[in-house]
Amino acid sequence: MSEDDNERQRILKARAVALAREPEQGAAEESRIGIVEFLIADERYAIESAYIGEVYPLKHLTPLPCTPAYVLGVINMRGKILSVIDLRTFFDLPDRGLSDLNKVIVLHDGAMEFGVLADAVIAARWIPRSVLLPSLPTLTEIRAEYLMGVTEERLIVLDGGKLLSDRGIIVHEEV
Amino acid sequence: MQWFLNLSTKSKIICCFSFMFVLIAIVIVTAYLGITATTQSQKDLFHENYTVSLDLVELRSDQNRARAQLLEMMMTGDRSKQQALDRDIRERSGDIDKLLKELAAAQKDDQRFMADLQELVTVRDTYRNIREEQIRLILGGKIEAARQLGLGPQEERYGKIRDTALKLEQLEKDQAKQRLAQSEQRTRKTLVIFLLVGVAAIFVSTAMTLAMNKAIANPLTEIAAIAEKIATGELDVNVPADGRGDEVGILTRTFRRMVENIKGHADTTRRIAAGDLSGSVTPQSERDVMGNALAVMGRSLRDITREIIEGVNVLASSSSEIMASTNQVAAGATETAAAVSETSSTVEEVKQTANVSSQKARTVAEAAQKAVQVAQVGRRSIEESIVGMGRIQGQVEAIAESIVRLSEQSQTIGEIIATVNDLAEQSNLLAVNAAIEAAKAGEQGKGFAVVAQEVKSLAEQSKEATAQVRTILNDIQKATNAAVMATEQGNKAVEEGVRQSREAGEAIRQMGDSIDESAQAAVQIAASSQQQLAGMDQVALAMENIRQASEQNVTGMRQVEVTVQGLHDLGQKLKDLVAQYKV
Numbered sequence: 001m002s003e004d005d006n007e008r009q010r011i012l013k014a015r016a017v018a019l020a021r022e023p024e025q026g027a028a029e030e031s032r033i034g035i036v037e038f039l040i041a042d043e044r045y046a047i048e049s050a051y052i053g054e055v056y057p058l059k060h061l062t063p064l065p066c067t068p069a070y071v072l073g074v075i076n077m078r079g080k081i082l083s084v085i086d087l088r089t090f091f092d093l094p095d096r097g098l099s100d101l102n103k104v105i106v107l108h109d110g111a112m113e114f115g116v117l118a119d120a121v122i123a124a125r126w127i128p129r130s131v132l133l134p135s136l137p138t139l140t141e142i143r144a145e146y147l148m149g150v151t152e153e154r155l156i157v158l159d160g161g162k163l164l165s166d167r168g169i170i171v172h173e174e175v
Numbered sequence: 176m177q178w179f180l181n182l183s184t185k186s187k188i189i190c191c192f193s194f195m196f197v198l199i200a201i202v203i204v205t206a207y208l209g210i211t212a213t214t215q216s217q218k219d220l221f222h223e224n225y226t227v228s229l230d231l232v233e234l235r236s237d238q239n240r241a242r243a244q245l246l247e248m249m250m251t252g253d254r255s256k257q258q259a260l261d262r263d264i265r266e267r268s269g270d271i272d273k274l275l276k277e278l279a280a281a282q283k284d285d286q287r288f289m290a291d292l293q294e295l296v297t298v299r300d301t302y303r304n305i306r307e308e309q310i311r312l313i314l315g316g317k318i319e320a321a322r323q324l325g326l327g328p329q330e331e332r333y334g335k336i337r338d339t340a341l342k343l344e345q346l347e348k349d350q351a352k353q354r355l356a357q358s359e360q361r362t363r364k365t366l367v368i369f370l371l372v373g374v375a376a377i378f379v380s381t382a383m384t385l386a387m388n389k390a391i392a393n394p395l396t397e398i399a400a401i402a403e404k405i406a407t408g409e410l411d412v413n414v415p416a417d418g419r420g421d422e423v424g425i426l427t428r429t430f431r432r433m434v435e436n437i438k439g440h441a442d443t444t445r446r447i448a449a450g451d452l453s454g455s456v457t458p459q460s461e462r463d464v465m466g467n468a469l470a471v472m473g474r475s476l477r478d479i480t481r482e483i484i485e486g487v488n489v490l491a492s493s494s495s496e497i498m499a500s501t502n503q504v505a506a507g508a509t510e511t512a513a514a515v516s517e518t519s520s521t522v523e524e525v526k527q528t529a530n531v532s533s534q535k536a537r538t539v540a541e542a543a544q545k546a547v548q549v550a551q552v553g554r555r556s557i558e559e560s561i562v563g564m565g566r567i568q569g570q571v572e573a574i575a576e577s578i579v580r581l582s583e584q585s586q587t588i589g590e591i592i593a594t595v596n597d598l599a600e601q602s603n604l605l606a607v608n609a610a611i612e613a614a615k616a617g618e619q620g621k622g623f624a625v626v627a628q629e630v631k632s633l634a635e636q637s638k639e640a641t642a643q644v645r646t647i648l649n650d651i652q653k654a655t656n657a658a659v660m661a662t663e664q665g666n667k668a669v670e671e672g673v674r675q676s677r678e679a680g681e682a683i684r685q686m687g688d689s690i691d692e693s694a695q696a697a698v699q700i701a702a703s704s705q706q707q708l709a710g711m712d713q714v715a716l717a718m719e720n721i722r723q724a725s726e727q728n729v730t731g732m733r734q735v736e737v738t739v740q741g742l743h744d745l746g747q748k749l750k751d752l753v754a755q756y757k758v
Contacts, residue, residue: 034611034614036607036610036611049611049614049615050615052611054608054611055604055607055608055611056604057600057601057604103604121603121604121607123607123610123631124607124610124611124613124614124627125610126614
């Protein structure tokens with residue numbers, strides 16, 4: 001009985017410590033960015049909310065011939081045809097078995113619009129710009145190019161603008 | 176003389192017969208010449224003398240008849256008769272003329288005869304003329320004148336004619352006599368020559384026959400005598416050596432060789448007869464039937480004797496063995512007699528045992544009857560248990576059905592949960608989208624962002640709840656599956672129970688039948704035991720008979736022993752006999 005009480009006391013204390021933490025506001029008030037956090041192959045990624053139109057469940061994917069391997073196909077989203085890209089293939093990430101990949105995150109700016117596949121969308125939240133660390137030197141060049149930064153929690157924040165403006169994404173192939 | 180003997184028999188015979196032919200030819204020629212001469216003289220006699228004499232007699236007779244007819248003509252007055260007689264007389268006269276001409280032709284060489292004949296012709300011509308005159312007178316009716324004319328010289332002329340004819344006859348007769356005498360003389364001479372030659376031929380033939388006899392028949396007779404001896408089996412003969420070159424010589428030499436050959440075979444045969452079979456016979460050629468036969472006989476006899484010796488040895492040893500066996504058999508017979516006595520007492524004991532077993536069989540029959548009743552009770556119990564099992568089966572099936580329904584319903588619950596989960600997922604996405612929109616709205620969307628966060632938290636809670644429900648549902652499904660399996664096994668166990676109960680029922684039924692049969696068998700065994708008892712009595716009687724028989728056997732075996740001893744002695748004797756033959 002005393003064991004249970006001790007355990008309960010410990011859990012309660014931990015919660016109290018967590019709740020008692022000072023919110024990190026103040027200094028970073030002016031330099032916050034909104035991000036949408038998502039999972040690809042058990043790794044957490046994030047993209048700035050400004051480039052994200054919406055999140056949409058993946059349905060009725062139509063494969064497209066004569067396209068690079070990272071272009072999986074096209075979907076019909078409320079009457080709009082949208083191409084879908086697999087970032088794993090695009091970034092040459094090692095294949096770690098099957099994953100859900102049943103969510104589409106729609107990226108857009110004024111000129112370009114396409115979908116990126118994700119296993120799960122975790123949340124949309126704000127983070128201060130200061131927590132972003134520059135990219136590691138061990139990363140490959142491709143990934144480094146599209147990287148905005150990495151947080152302490154190993155959250156990889158991708159640069160949505162660079163992705164949208166990349167010429168490699170535009171496929172122009174004739175057969 | 177030796178050259179004659181060396182001539183071949185054919186030459187000898189030809190030689191002898193040629194000589195004989197020469198002699199016979201001489202005799203035949205002599206006889207032929209004599210007979211020919213005799214025949215010629217007889218022919219002469221007949222033609223020259225005898226015919227002439229007959230002609231002369233006929234002439235005389237015709238003359239007489241003509242004269243008689245003339246006289247008759249004178250006597251008769253009948254004119255027609257006279258004319259007939261006249262014709263007759265003229266006819267006779269023609270005959271006489273013809274005869275005279277023949278005679279003249281036949282005897283024209285005989286001068287004496289011709290002189291007389293001429294005289295006769297002259298006288299007769301005169302006589303005929305006168306007679307012609309007489310006939311004319313008669314026919315003219317002047318009979319007396321005719322008669323007168325007939326007398327005197329006419330009468331004399333008639334006599335002269337008759338005498339001359341007689342004289343001529345006599346002459347011919349004398350001539351015939353003379354020729355006959357000549358013929359007889361020649362015949363006699365011929366006979367003498369014939370006799371002389373015949374006698375000579377007989378002598379020569381006899382001599383040659385004797386010579387041939389000596390040259391051919393005598394040696395053949397000797398050989399025949401020797402052959403006769405050989406035919407009767409006597410071989411102690413001596414064929415003389417002869418250097419002759421003819422067939423007899425060849426025959427003698429060949430005969431000599433034959434006799435030597437037969438003697439050789441006889442010696443061989445005698446040797447074989449004496450028991451010496453060791454020598455072998457060499458046949459003279461492939462076609463030497465007797466030599467070959469003797470060789471084969473010698474071989475065969477050798478083989479046969481060898482086999483006989485072996486056989487006799489076997490016989491002797493066998494008889495020894497038989498003797499030993501017989502001794503054993505005799506001993507065995509004695510033992511058998513003893514054994515039979517023991518068996519008799521055993522049979523008595525068996526009889527007692529059979530009595531006991533008969534009583535036991537009756538007891539068993541009663542026990543079996545009771546067992547049949549027990550079996551029937553058992554069978555009824557089993558049938559009841561089968562019915563109970565059937566009921567259990569029905570209930571288990573009902574349980575299984577309920578569980579299956581339960582399983583289907585939990586499946587439906589699972590589907591509903593999936594739908595709820597999907598809804599939670601979509602709510603989550605909606606919350607994210609709302610947060611994104613709120614972020615886009617900036618400061619004004621802050622309250623909206625809180626609401627979106629709450630919605631998101633609710634969605635996650637409902638997701639967790641569905642996950643818990645799914646876990647519970649999984650547990651329920653596992654339990655249901657286990658229950659389905661358990662009912663399935665229960666069903667099978669019940670079926671097995673039904674089947675086993677049925678088998679048990681069947682087994683009990685069969686057991687009842689078997690016990691029934693056993694009861695009947697026990698009854699039969701009781702009856703059989705009774706019969707067995709009676710049979711044992713008979714067996715005891717039979718054993719007594721067997722005992723007597725075995726005693727007789729012992730006696731018989733003694734006799735057989737004696738007989739076998741005799742057989743053994745015989746074998747030894749045969750062995751001694753056969754030992755005489757040298758193989």
